[in-house]
Structures are given as C-alpha cells and as structure tokens.
Amino acid sequence: MIKFTHPIIISDQLLEESKIFKNEQALSTEYLPEFLPHRETQIELIAKNISPASKGRSVQNMFIIGSPGIGKTASVRFVFRQFEEFSERVKTIYINTWNYNTSVAILSKIVLDIGMFVQRRGMSKDEIMEKLIEALKKSNKGLIICLDEVDQLIKKDEGAMYDLLRLNQYVDNPIGLVMISNYRDIFVNVEPRIKSSLNIEELEFKPYTIQEMKNILTERVKNAFRLGSLEDGVILLCANHAINKGGDVRIGLECLRKAARICEEENSDKIKTDYVKAVLKETGPVKLKIMQEQLQGVEKNLVDLLSKEEEITSTDLHNKYVKNFGDISQFGLTKHVKHLEDIGIIKVKESRTETRGRKWFISLVKRKVFK
Ligand SMILES: Nc1ncnc2c1ncn2[C@@H]1O[C@H](COP(=O)(O)OP(=O)(O)OP(=O)(O)O)[C@@H](O)[C@H]1O
Ligand SMILES: [Mg+2]
Known part of the structure; x- marks a missing residue:
C-alpha cells in the first residue's frame, strides 16, 4: 500500500472556491475582453482599412502610436479576432518585434502561422520568401500582419518591412501592415525607398x-x-x-x-x-517591468546585476558579470549595454576626470519616459 509521507499542506481555505473571483483571468493583461470601451472609433478605422482585403482589394497600411497601456495592441488584436472569425478571405498574423526582430524570423513565423513547415535553421531568406509566395498563390486570402513595437524592428532590421511589402510584386493577394509603437518619429531615418513604399496612415491613440x-x-x-x-x-x-x-x-x-x-x-x-x-x-x-521580463541571455543577466546596484562603472560591471555568469569580452558586453541603453532600460553616464580619464557609470532606469 502506498503511504503518503508528506504533511498535508493544502488547507481547506485554499481548496475553497474564491469568494470574490468569478474569472480571475479577466484581470490579466493578456485577456482580450468582448468589448473595449472608448476605442470604438479606432477599432472601426482599423477594420475599415483592413476590410478591402476580404474582397481581394489592396489594404491601407497603418501606423498606430500612443503611450503605453492605452489599448493599441488590444484594439488591433480585437479587430484581428473579428476578421479571423468572420472573414474567410483574410489571414491575420500578430508579431511582436521584440521577439521577432529580423526579416528571416518574421518571414519564418508567417510561413509557420499559415500552416507550412519551415526548418528552424538553414533556410535562407529567399527560400522562405519562395515558400511564402507559393503558399499565398495557393490561397485566395489577404495577409494582414501586425508588427507591434515596430521600433525594435526598425533598429535591428528595417529591411524586414520592405521584404514584406515586396511580396506584393509576386502575388495578387492583398498584403497589409499594421505597425504599432510608443514613439512617433521612428520612421524619420528609415530609408526613403522603404518609407515611400509603406505609404502609411497614422492613427494616434490619445490617453x-x-x-x-x-x-x-x-x-x-x-x-x-x-x-x-x-x-x-x-x-x-x-x-x-x-x-x-x-x-x-x-x-x-x-x-x-x-x-x-x-x-x-x-x-x-x-x-x-x-x-x-x-x-x-x-x-x-x-511597462518597464514587462520589457525587462522579455529580456534573455546576457541582457537579462545584466539587468539582474544592475538591479542590485545604484550605479556601477563599466569596468566593475564587466568584472561582476564575468564572476557571476562566466567569460565575456568587455567589447561583447558593451554591445549589450548599448542595446539596453537604446531601448531605455538602462542609463549610461560618462564622466571625465583629469587624473583618471573617462569612466562610464551605468544604472537601471527606474521610470521610463515616453516621447
Ligand atoms: N478600452 C479598453 N478596454 C478594456 N481593456 C483595455 C482597454 N484599453 C486597454 N485595455 C487593457 O489594458 C492592457 C494594456 O493594453 P494594450 O496592451 O493594448 O496597451 P498598448 O497601448 O498596446 O501599450 P504598449 O504601448 O505598452 O504596448 C490590456 O490588458 C488591455 O486589454
Ligand atoms: Mg502594446
């Protein structure tokens, strides 16, 4: 006979149904409600711009901007859900470019999402493009892609947007982009060729x-x-x-x-x-917490180290990193530090002293300021 040797740690109270919650999930940030109050106008506009795709006609690309947590992602996901449910001729794909920030990663995700096999390694961009074109030619669906937090993509591989638009040259299926960012000026330095082919309509979400x-x-x-x-x-x-x-x-x-x-x-x-x-x-x-949680590898380790310090010099940071996480060159580490600074997670202050030359002081940003 089996004997349970562990003490019973689940109290009656834990097993009881919650007195207050009906559906705790409805408070989670991922939960997409049945309706989004005060975003009706924006939702209608996004839907209006996408809807020609359901008749095989071309789509107005969009750029949605606004401060954090005011329903930009939720509104696009809401519209996408409606199209997935009610329009057989539209395929919607949501991509957060925090996680997919190169052309190959994005194209592979799209190919996978439309149900085709793609090898994780070893396929070139052109091969993946070919697969995608083949798949689109077989279907009569329009393809609407949301590139959320698109500033990340512009920093890493702005050509990815061009590759997506290039699909229009090979297939008749309408292809549309809905891009989202907290920052207004992200397209300023984008290559003119890409910018003009994007032909975006801007939609600002007000707080x-x-x-x-x-x-x-x-x-x-x-x-x-x-x-x-x-x-x-x-x-x-x-x-x-x-x-x-x-x-x-x-x-x-x-x-x-x-x-x-x-x-x-x-x-x-x-x-x-x-x-x-x-x-x-x-x-x-x-938002800052969420951004930090998405980090991986060296950058995650760096944030863990910095969360224990008020401020630290780049040399001390390098020493601590090596001690805690193993060998990495100062140059290699600086690249990650620079990226974390670019995305607003850490601050780097330079200080010059006559005797000791230049020093860099690094600290975590406590509150993110959005332009
Ligand atoms: N009008 C609304 N009705 C119901 N929930 C909302 C509404 N607006 C925002 N939310 C909820 O607030 C949370 C944050 O919204 P969302 O993810 O859309 O923000 P965002 O504008 O994309 O922010 P960020 O720029 O930080 O990505 C989500 O859980 C979302 O469901
Ligand atoms: Mg969002």
Whole structure:
C-alpha cells in the first residue's frame, strides 16, 4: 500500500472556491475582453482599412502610436479576432518585434502561422520568401500582419518591412501592415525607398481620461469578480492611480489584482478601499517591468546585476558579470549595454576626470519616459 509521507499542506481555505473571483483571468493583461470601451472609433478605422482585403482589394497600411497601456495592441488584436472569425478571405498574423526582430524570423513565423513547415535553421531568406509566395498563390486570402513595437524592428532590421511589402510584386493577394509603437518619429531615418513604399496612415491613440479609465476597469471588474465584491471607491482609486502613473490600464489592473490578493489573504468577502491604499505605494512602472521580463541571455543577466546596484562603472560591471555568469569580452558586453541603453532600460553616464580619464557609470532606469 502506498503511504503518503508528506504533511498535508493544502488547507481547506485554499481548496475553497474564491469568494470574490468569478474569472480571475479577466484581470490579466493578456485577456482580450468582448468589448473595449472608448476605442470604438479606432477599432472601426482599423477594420475599415483592413476590410478591402476580404474582397481581394489592396489594404491601407497603418501606423498606430500612443503611450503605453492605452489599448493599441488590444484594439488591433480585437479587430484581428473579428476578421479571423468572420472573414474567410483574410489571414491575420500578430508579431511582436521584440521577439521577432529580423526579416528571416518574421518571414519564418508567417510561413509557420499559415500552416507550412519551415526548418528552424538553414533556410535562407529567399527560400522562405519562395515558400511564402507559393503558399499565398495557393490561397485566395489577404495577409494582414501586425508588427507591434515596430521600433525594435526598425533598429535591428528595417529591411524586414520592405521584404514584406515586396511580396506584393509576386502575388495578387492583398498584403497589409499594421505597425504599432510608443514613439512617433521612428520612421524619420528609415530609408526613403522603404518609407515611400509603406505609404502609411497614422492613427494616434490619445490617453484615457479618468472617467474613461474608470469605465474600462468597471467592465473588467464585471468579468472578473462576483457581483458586490468591491467596496464603493475601489475602482475610482485604482483608476486614479493608473492615470497619475501615466495612464497605463495595466497599472489599474495590477492594482485590482493585488487588492484582491490581500482580500483573499484576509479571507474577506469584499475588496476594501483600504486594501487598495495598501498596494498603491508599491505599484511600479509596469511597462518597464514587462520589457525587462522579455529580456534573455546576457541582457537579462545584466539587468539582474544592475538591479542590485545604484550605479556601477563599466569596468566593475564587466568584472561582476564575468564572476557571476562566466567569460565575456568587455567589447561583447558593451554591445549589450548599448542595446539596453537604446531601448531605455538602462542609463549610461560618462564622466571625465583629469587624473583618471573617462569612466562610464551605468544604472537601471527606474521610470521610463515616453516621447
Ligand atoms: N478600452 C479598453 N478596454 C478594456 N481593456 C483595455 C482597454 N484599453 C486597454 N485595455 C487593457 O489594458 C492592457 C494594456 O493594453 P494594450 O496592451 O493594448 O496597451 P498598448 O497601448 O498596446 O501599450 P504598449 O504601448 O505598452 O504596448 C490590456 O490588458 C488591455 O486589454
Ligand atoms: Mg502594446
């Protein structure tokens, strides 16, 4: 007979159904609600620009800009979901260019998403293009690609956009791009040939007002919590905090999630304004946190090291890196430091002293400032 030797660590309380949550997932940032209040106009415009594809006609490329957490990605995903559900002649593909930042990576992802096999290694860009062209010729679908955080792609491989547009020369299927960024001026230095072939329409998302933020959180709350689980004033406090911290809805959602956690710990059946007040002090810059979480390899290690320091010289950073993570040349490390500086995760300050020459001081950015 099997004997369980471990002590029982799951208490009755943990096994009970939540008193407050109906669907906790509805508070997560990945959750795409059934409707997005206050983005109706933008959603309609994106849909209008894409819809010619469902009749085989050409599509207006778009460039969406606006500050973090104001529904740019959500609106595009919302429209894409509608097209996937209701239009047989449109294939939509969402790509975050944080993760796919070269032409080959993007083309491979598209080929895979439309259901064709592509070897992970060893295929040249032209071979992948050929596969894609072959696949498009076989189907009568238009292809709409969202390049989210497109500034990353422009930094790494701006030609990728050109390669996508080049597809138009080989196939009759409409190809459309929806690009998203926090930054307005990213196309300024893009090669004129690429810029003119993009022919983009710009759509600016304006930040939400406090009332709009309140309405948005109210809708999310309806999906997430059982009726009557929130004390009056909870949503207003969270909305107000989100607006004060730059208008990112994610901050409001995080605030609600953390207040709910306290509520469960207290075994209370109502989220009180006091719980929200307790979490307000600790909610940090969410976007920066998300960016940091997406880092991998050397850059992730660098951020881990820097999070333990106020400020550190480049030489000390190199020594610590080697000690903690193994050998890397100063030159190799500098390349990663430069990239982290470019994307606004770290600050590099140069200081000159007469006796000791030049020194670089490196620190983590605490709050990201968006232009
Ligand atoms: N109008 C809205 N209704 C419901 N949820 C919203 C709305 N606007 C934003 N959100 C939610 O806020 C979160 C952040 O939105 P989203 O990811 O679209 O931001 P973003 O504008 O793309 O920001 P970033 O520039 O940082 O990528 C998501 O969980 C999204 O569902
Ligand atoms: Mg986004």
